[in-house]
Amino acid sequence: MKENKAWSINGFVGLLIMLGFIALATFSLINGIVILGLISILIAVTCMASFTVVQPNQSKVITFFGKYVGSIRNDGFWMTVPFSFHRKVSLRVRNFNSVKLKVNDIEGNPIEIAAVVVFRVTDSAKALFEVEKYEVFVEIQSETALRHVASKYPYDRFEGTGYSLRGNAEEVAAELGDELQKRLQVAGVEVIETRLTHLAYATEIASAMLQRQQASAIISAREKIVEGAVTMVQMAITRIESEGIVQLDEERKAAMINNLMVAIVSDRSAQPIINTSTIY
Structure with missing residues (x-):
């Protein structure tokens, strides 16, 4: 599944076309041309069922009787495939703040860690059709990746050299972002930034x-x-x-x-x- 551009024309042009067929239907029925009038009414109703409005930084995913036909990313008033179903997907940048997770570091010490993930949707088709709910998918994968990265390093380095969670927060956050991007690629989500917001030993130690x-x-x-x-x-x-x-x-x-x-x-x-x- 990959996003592609749906067929669409300016909605005001489509509105003029619809009004033209309404006028034609009225003229035909008044003058007794029933068949032409009925056809014009049918076309006008079809046009009426094809209008949609796209807000800034939003995408409309168009499906026609269960088949994905494309997405509209440009904001404004549009006329697209008639009798289709339009689902909106926000393309705005969003934050996800994870809860404080209790994890064992590589030395087995229990620690508390939390992070913030800045992300946005880049592929509306993948976000809707590749995963069940992409917002929930981002939350679960973020916490899973945070647990995995935190368990690879010690909280602090008392002896020797190497990375630690406390001493190399920037490097750990960068690794978290890289791993999370691989996990969220299937959902059409781009990870913009990741930062550790909380890091401490568990209260018992x-x-x-x-x-x-x-x-x-x-x-x-x-x-x-x-x-x-x-x-x-x-x-x-x-x-x-x-x-x-x-x-x-x-x-x-x-x-x-x-x-x-x-x-x-x-x-x-x-x-x-x-x-x-x-x-x-």
Whole structure:
């Protein structure tokens, strides 16, 4: 099933044709030409049964005794196949907001996720005849695709590299849109945009996962601090030795390195200790 253009002419032209046959029928009956009058009336009634109005961003799907004969996309007043059935299909851009779905990510952690899907109908014939109700079809397929994509990634990456739902929301949304487009192609629907609107751990594990995130953040921060401290101590020792400020043996060098590391890495401000001696 594929959309094609239905036969149609301007409705006002068809209206003039209908009025002309009505006038001809009236003239024929008055002058006793019964057969011509009856034929003219029949043609006028046929014309009357072929008018339709198409609103902007709307399509009229024309079926004639159960057979699809085409669609009218241009808005306005039209005359088309007489005694046909006209079903309207909206071509406007629409949003679908999914409910909060409870899904297990790839690591088995229960999460809550929701998305918004922006779509529109591009093929009115497929939308009406390939699926039962395309609006319901879009909703069900959107939630199915969201569950499938969410189960392929972890909520967050604590170790290693790779995509995560929280850290790569743009990439995950793009993949969701691609998968959803493949699912909705049969219904003649184009996916314009997909976005994640809600992402969180399920309430039963939210507290534990928050502690895990905090611990991971502390470890990462400590690693950065230690890495920077080592670099700073190395630079300090190298500069002292190169400029000949003081000669350090291995024991004093180790003591200075220890003091500098403690001063840099410690959470609290360093407390200087002044070594003084009394001269008699």
